[in-house]
Amino acid sequence: MFRLNSARPQRIISLVPSQTELLHHLGLEAEVVGITKFCVHPDHWFRSKTRIGGTKSLHLDKIRSLQPQLILANKEENQREQVEVLMQEFPVWTSDIHTLEDALDMIRQVGGLTGRAAAAAQLSREIQARFATLRDSLPDEGSSWHAAYFIWRKPWMVAGGDTFIHSMLAACGLQNSFAGTPRYPEISLSQLPECFDGVPAGRQLVLLSSEPYPFKEQHIAEITAALPHARVLLVDGEMFSWYGSRLLEAPAYFRQLLQAIKQKIDI
Numbered sequence: 001m002f003r004l005n006s007a008r009p010q011r012i013i014s015l016v017p018s019q020t021e022l023l024h025h026l027g028l029e030a031e032v033v034g035i036t037k038f039c040v041h042p043d044h045w046f047r048s049k050t051r052i053g054g055t056k057s058l059h060l061d062k063i064r065s066l067q068p069q070l071i072l073a074n075k076e077e078n079q080r081e082q083v084e085v086l087m088q089e090f091p092v093w094t095s096d097i098h099t100l101e102d103a104l105d106m107i108r109q110v111g112g113l114t115g116r117a118a119a120a121a122q123l124s125r126e127i128q129a130r131f132a133t134l135r136d137s138l139p140d141e142g143s144s145w146h147a148a149y150f151i152w153r154k155p156w157m158v159a160g161g162d163t164f165i166h167s168m169l170a171a172c173g174l175q176n177s178f179a180g181t182p183r184y185p186e187i188s189l190s191q192l193p194e195c196f197d198g199v200p201a202g203r204q205l206v207l208l209s210s211e212p213y214p215f216k217e218q219h220i221a222e223i224t225a226a227l228p229h230a231r232v233l234l235v236d237g238e239m240f241s242w243y244g245s246r247l248l249e250a251p252a253y254f255r256q257l258l259q260a261i262k263q264k265i266d267i
Helices: 018-023 043-048 060-066 081-088 100-113 117-135 164-171 189-195 217-226 237-241 250-263
Strands: 012-016 032-035 071-075 094-095 146-152 157-158 204-209 230-236
Touching: 012 018, 018 032, 018 100, 032 060, 060 081, 060 250, 071 081, 081 094, 081 117, 081 217, 094 100, 100 117, 100 164, 117 164, 117 250, 146 164, 146 237, 164 250, 189 217, 204 237, 217 230, 230 237, 230 250, 237 250
Parallel strands: 012 032, 012 071, 071 094, 146 204, 204 230
Antiparallel strands: 146 157
């Protein structure tokens, strides 16, 4: 059972990039003493805070040397074995995010853990309001696009159901073509036409994420060869997969994306 030893921890380590950005938004400049090498926001933290390895390759000795009073982890982004080792020595709070509501609950809980409950509650309300405005502006359900969201290449991998990315696709009014699959299935490009079977050519969409695999313009041709009638776009992966304060920016980005899809222009 998680138990915090300090009412307001003064030494915090974040093992999760999106939650690191949240800590910055909550004003915990002095309290955060360690982050991962993938915690690139904010930039001055990335350059100045102690880096304790990657999200799945933590340097446990370096973490121990920082003597944290609170460690923030995530069930999907961190290795269970390493987190369990840390739990034997330090208070480790682990999030498990599948939906927007999960993310908002995480924000409020982190606010409570760090003495920033009021700021976290305000952030949660603002995110909710912006997503509500996005929902109100969506086209009719009958005009929804069907989308495949790629996260990796060699092997090709997509976001399936029960993922936060799936939740963000739904927030955009997009139907996830791999909703019925495991979380991040490996696929072959030859499977794509079958996955879009019955979907009008004008409603087929493929999104190539900027992370964790950095898709570029040259990869669009590979997808187009397999699914010639689809609209293929490069998208900002942080907007679809970061579940902290980055969610403030996501609705405006999604609105821009939907407009680009509608007008068949690049974003």
